[in-house]
Amino acid sequence: MATFGNLSARLTDTFKNLRSKGKLSAADVDGTVREIRRALLEADVALEVVKEFTAKVRERALGDEVNQALNPAQQVVQIVNEELVGILGGEQRRLQFAKNPPTVIMLAGLQGAGKTTLAGKLAKWLKGQGHTPLLVACDLQRPNAVTQLGVVAEQAGVAIYAPEPGNGVGDPVKVAKNGVAEARSKQYDFVIIDTAGRLGVDQELMQQAANIRKAVDPDEVLFVIDALIGQDAVATAKAFQEGVDFTGVVLTKLDGDQRGGAALSVRGTTGKPILFASTGEGLGDFEPFHPDRMASRILD
Ligand code: GDP
Numbered sequence: 001m002a003t004f005g006n007l008s009a010r011l012t013d014t015f016k017n018l019r020s021k022g023k024l025s026a027a028d029v030d031g032t033v034r035e036i037r038r039a040l041l042e043a044d045v046a047l048e049v050v051k052e053f054t055a056k057v058r059e060r061a062l063g064d065e066v067n068q069a070l071n072p073a074q075q076v077v078q079i080v081n082e083e084l085v086g087i088l089g090g091e092q093r094r095l096q097f098a099k100n101p102p103t104v105i106m107l108a109g110l111q112g113a114g115k116t117t118l119a120g121k122l123a124k125w126l127k128g129q130g131h132t133p134l135l136v137a138c139d140l141q142r143p144n145a146v147t148q149l150g151v152v153a154e155q156a157g158v159a160i161y162a163p164e165p166g167n168g169v170g171d172p173v174k175v176a177k178n179g180v181a182e183a184r185s186k187q188y189d190f191v192i193i194d195t196a197g198r199l200g201v202d203q204e205l206m207q208q209a210a211n212i213r214k215a216v217d218p219d220e221v222l223f224v225i226d227a228l229i230g231q232d233a234v235a236t237a238k239a240f241q242e243g244v245d246f247t248g249v250v251l252t253k254l255d256g257d258q259r260g261g262a263a264l265s266v267r268g269t270t271g272k273p274i275l276f277a278s279t280g281e282g283l284g285d286f287e288p289f290h291p292d293r294m295a296s297r298i299l300d
Contacts, residue, residue, distance in 0.1 A: 044261030136179030
């Protein structure tokens with residue numbers, strides 16, 4: 001799982017200083033909050049999220065719950081933990097299932113974010129729970145995308161619906177609709193739609209994703225974001241929120257994320273829950289996202 005190396009180390013140092021004190025003065029609290037603010041900014045957490053977070057921590061740390069605590073420093077750590085869980089989404093949010101199967105999940109995000117890999121991971125995970133997912137190849141932009149999804153489907157041991165080779169570029173909206181119809185007629189209980197991405201946010205890409213969303217009315221639209229993009233996470237997430245109005249977030253490449261800021265920023269700025277975390281290139285490197293576990297890892 002994510003290392004969050006630098007952020008964790010910075011916060012640990014800050015708390016070590018605090019623990020050496022008995023009662024905390026307002027100056028102690030302010031000093032600690034300043035350190036936390038610096039650590040979060042260095043970890044690429046968006047400024048608006050940092051401000052809100054540190055304001056909440058400061059207010060609580062100066063209040064009675066710390067003043068009257070037997071161990072004030074420990075209480076401050078507890079507050080930071082609780083507020084971290086808060087900005088990471090609070091309760092774990094599970095995948096929403098359709099009342100009448102198939103449950104349709106659409107993936108959206110920039111090229112290279114890890115959508116195709118994620119399609120395989122999700123499919124494998126669902127299959128392991130006794131479901132019958134069908135992968136639908138709607139990334140018709142990249143020449144290799146359909147082939148890549150085929151490889152992933154084979155690795156996961158699940159079925160794929162893709163346009164016939166040699167049928168020209170094809171219409172991704174039509175493929176999505178036909179894929180869902182195929183799932184319905186053959187009684188697959190999940191459909192995972194892989195869509196095209198670009199290197200940067202672009203209007204045509206967003207329109208295509210919006211058209212697919214409109215055509216198949218998915219139960220979940222998952223915005224897939226590479227945790228390594230750091231500060232760009234916020235602008236990208238906001239563009240996709242406006243463009244496709246996603247229902248949840250999947251953070252990928254958390255295995256390589258030394259700073260961890262994206263996780264804290266995306267939830268904090270879009271208000272959308274993080275459902276899954278992807279932590280490697282293998283199909284098994286994937287897990288449901290637990291805000292409390294993530295907060296503990298950051299504060300470890
Ligand atoms: P797409 O363009 O959004 O479909 O992205 P891909 O699924 O093709 O992934 C782009 C690259 O990132 C591939 O080389 C994947 O193996 C790699 N990748 C995807 N998810 C992860 C992850 O969680 N960790 C690591 N380290 N690599 C990943």
